[in-house]
Amino acid sequence: MKGNNLLLGLAVVAVVVSIIAAGITYRSIDDLSTRFTALVSQGTINLTVETLAIVNFTNNAVNFSSGRVNSAASAASLITTGSGSVTNGNWTAQGGLIIENIGNVNVSLNLTGAKTAAQFIGGTSPAYEWNVSGPGACLNQNGASESGLNINTFHNVNTTVADSEKCRVFRFEAAVDEIRIDFNLTIPDDSSTGVLTDTITATVVANNPTAA
Incomplete structure (x- = not known):
């Protein structure tokens, strides 16, 4: 027990x-x-990516060189679409200008020339027209593809800022960041002589494709 x-x-x-x-x-x-x-304990990593709105003329000159209107014609036609063509004259065919968005944001593209057809070419009924084209590169204010950018449709070169907007939203992505400017010139047989030149100015501001 x-x-x-x-x-x-x-x-x-x-x-x-x-x-x-x-x-x-x-x-x-x-x-x-x-x-x-x-x-x-905890740490943080932080950086700021700056906005860069800038474009560059990657092909910045159209030089038809020296030439004249054929003796049997009243005017010559110089067009830069494709690889360019010259009709009724002996100038050298040229392609158009190329503008690239080399920044990191979409921009609104404004283009102006400094001269009218009369000031640039002179003579009887000269023509100085341009066309802006760039499949996929240009959007409208709602982010859809811009209508009216037809490579075969030309308009008089504008010299005023009020009429200068050519692309509401010019994209920056690498595959769609280029726009082409083509020219259609009519050179009459009584045009100005010597070196004829004009300057095209591109101005941009940052723009959101969904902004009005």
Whole structure:
């Protein structure tokens, strides 16, 4: 009987010791967790990407060189579409100007010439026209493809800022970042002589394709 009581007493002691040990272990783990939590820290990485609205004439000159109207014709026609063509004259055929959006945002493209047909070419009924084309490069204010950019449709070169917008949204993505400017000139047989030249100015401002 005494032996049984002794065993029972030892069992009770063992249980009490186990409970105390478990409590100490839990507290130790809890304290350790608190210490680990206190050691956690955070850092940040930050940078700013600047907006760059800029275009560049990658083909910046159309030079028909020296020539004249054929003696049997009253005027010559010089057109830069495709690889260019000359009719009723002996000038050198040329292609058009190329403008590339080399920035990182869409822009509105404005183009102006400095001279009218009379000022640039002179003579009887001269023509000085241009066309802006660029499949996929030009969007309207709602982000859809711009209508009216037809390579076969020419308009008089404008010399005023009010009429200068040629592409509402000129895109910057590499595959669609170029626009071509072609010219259609009529040179009458009584035109001005010597070196005839005009300057085309491109002006841009950043624009969002969904902006009005």
